[in-house]
Amino acid sequence: MKLQGMRTYDHDEIVDVVVIGTGAGGAPLLARLAQRGLRVVALEAGPNLDPEDFTNDEVEAPRINWMSERLSGGETPTAFGPNNSGFGVGGGTLHWGAFTPRPDIRDMRLHTGSDADAGADSGADWPIEHADLTRYIVKVERTIGVSGPTPYPWDAERTYLEPPVDRNAPADLMALGCSRLGIRATDAPAAILNHDREQPHHGPRRGSQNLGSIHQGERFGTKATTANTYLPAAVAAGAEIRPDSMVHGIERDALGRVTAVVYRRGGEEFRQRCAALVLAGGGIETPRLLLNTGLANSSGMVGRNFLAHGAVQVWGRFDEQIRGYRGYPSALISEDFVRPADASFVGGYLLQSLGVMPLTFATSLVRGAGLWGAELVDALDAWRYSAGIGINGECLPRENNRLVLSDERDEWGVPRAVVTFTQGPNEKAIDDHAAGTMTSILEAAGARETRVLPRTAHTLGTCRMSTDPGEGVVDGDGRSHDIPNLWISDNSTFPSSLSANPGLAQMALALRTADRMLA
Amino acid sequence: MTAAEGTIFFLPGLGFGAAAAEPIAEAIGDRLRVVGMDLPGQGQAPDAADGTVGAMVDAALTRIETESDGGPWLLVAHSMGGKVGALVAARVLSGRANVFGLAGAVLLAPSPPTPEPMDDDKRSEMLGWVENGSLSAADARTFLDQNVASPLDGTREQDALAQVQRTSPLSWRRWLDTGSREDVSDAVGVLDLPVVVLAGEDDADLGAAAQPHLLSGVYPRARFVSLPGTGHLLPYERPDEVAAEIVRLWNETVPVSPELSPEWGRLIASDRTPVETRGLLARRALADDPGHQPSALSSAQLTILRALADLLVPQPAGRRIDLAARIDADLASGSGDGWRPAGLPDDASAYRQGLDAIARVWPDSADDQKRLIRCILEGEPIGGAGGDADSDTDADLLKHWFEDLRTDLARTWVAHPATMARLGFDGFATSGAAAVPGYVNLGAGVRDPWEPAGLGHLKTEEADEAGGADDAREAGETA
Structure with a gap:
């Protein structure tokens, strides 16, 4: 994005707020604080990118992903890199799928709403009112441009400003299968523009080009990122964004309040003084920084409660060429399974139609289905005839699912993160239920054969918010229980995973935290 | 349409035009279509707007873009054409030309990307020949005599003399004053494609003795061939040998690589495909070096990795990608996928350890090899001489590394443009310069x-x- 001519601040100047990270958590907050006249600086570990820097090539595209290695353990190790981690001005929104369902009120009351005997831990409630979050979500949808169907089958109140984007073949087939089974399904809400628009402070963004490579980064601005929405607005309001700046230290005064951050840029060390600090580096980098600095962890909850959404997929083989790499990849949604009537588990899941890029599919066949040899090659040959459906499913916290620091240090000298993740019985029950549902839908649509590909997605919960300071790292506003001028605005604060994908809710939370900081 | 397997684009040296390709074309026969080119001011071509090598490259690429059918082609370049050809290859391999299918280059006593070594007296003498317009018959003969080891036969000599005399004085002067002195090595960089460099033992500054010194840094895969009793005019002096080397390089690259139909090649070449992607696909389409020297792995580790690759991602016999060599190169470059299983060392070390462990117990028969693979996939200890290689922890780590290996192999195979075509994926041709990019x-x-x-x-x-x-x-x- 264009950073030339932006306002800059001296390192010795005590700016009002430093924000670490420029993705869905950092950017909306940065914009709002700047627009209210605060002197704000964002530090982004990754580079600043121009639209031409995005490539549709899956081998090269990870330039927008956090590729410094994380170590992954447990029985169902979660994949990082392109799967869930952003890098660059725009953070995770550079690669996000732009799938923007709103959180369901029942998901925010997971603990009190569940029958509780499903497992040892039935999740945590959000210390935030659903209606309060929804007010912010509506603002976000308007700002970034969310397309979707009106009326929305599961929420009569809701309207979308733009009609939905085109359905591709997997969406058509999922719609057909659902209609034959009496399952409600409709066009998915997506942060993809339907029509060209002039984005304030950014410039022209084009309407959907039916690109299937949006996870690799997108050149035309059809997909909303913070780099084509909130960050230009932030810069216009006087924020400074420093790319290539990796924070590894936090300084405090005698009272324990944050006074500065220490970061590395181009091999040099810098210190930026600040009156308040917001961590917005996401579910891995934020707890890693806190564990490395030993801060804000009187509860011992930093790094705990790591959550990864169930993201199991089922693929069906059809007679015609589906070629689901064309078009918006997740053009159809069903929210009928947020609380399935026959559920034996806590929570539920959303369904989305799926088309994927070839290397991503190959990876899922190898890692998810364990294929090799002729069977792998045959499955790849069948890809063009295949349509997928996937879920975003609830994940409950578990004692051993957590992030700790390794002895090994990364290129910035910071200990690497070790994330241990094992899906529990509730996640397995959701996966099984979902796999059955999706198989039925594909068979109803005429699939000749189906294949289940297990997968998980997103990095949540590692600095969760809580009303009780002993149960979490920040309060409902995002403020540290321990350090009054330290805030967190990213998906590490999610008390429960929600069945909705996290991006939209995160942007709304960021605006809300900004308002609380200004209050 | 011709039934030719592919195309040879021929860039002639100073004083020569498209016709200089004819003796080579005759020697090759119908198997390959030979397209000779007139560079600016040579043959029938008008002079360029300026005297830079870049202007010649523009002209050459315009012609190649027009003549290319999307199928495979080799670049053959003589002398001055060699300098032009280096830039042509650099642009094609970086995607900055609307063409696809470059498989390699045969360079004939090429002028290097650096300033061409040339004796001052010789330069002055040659400049003197065009002071009053085109070269005279006598000067053309002198030029020819200076550049051959022994006289050409009658017809060929007449043909060569006619071409030299047809050369525009401006283009002659420009090459000697400007083009030959230009240093384009930064723009050329390193060109890691299959290359054969032929040169005469009786040539002077661009002869067989000088070429390795001039070009081995530019073309790391170059094979240098010296031709005894040969001067500088290889296309006329040694058309049969040149043709044989062209066919040999063709056989070593095109028929052994996965086939991509011209229809798909044209799509990659088109403006629909972004420049960077076109370059990536061009480089991935190049045949692997059969003599690949591993840099992250040992030769023994590379051998076992190749054997595993054949079983884990089997390819059609004959037309193959050396997946193991490509993974070795990736490991050496340090590119990874952003994570690794806890307990494993860095990717290259994990590969070395894993491959060594498998090598210790690698059986001879394919059935036993597959049984071993299943054993690894199940996380069962595979035995072997390594100290505690039998422990469950090691078996578990081996299994995790093996998943990374299988993923790397599959992704490397799918990333090749011929595999993309096989799988029916044309998404590379989006996000380009087309009005409707999706x-x-x-x-x-x-x-x-x-x-x-x-x-x-x-x-x-x-x-x-x-x-x-x-x-x-x-x-x-x-x-």
């Missing part, structure tokens, strides 16, 4: 008009029902 028709069975015919039928054909009968009409619509 897709319009998204439904099952249908395709957009710009997409390869095998990917579905056009919407307008739905009434007719798709089928082989449509192919001819579709070809017409998309031409």
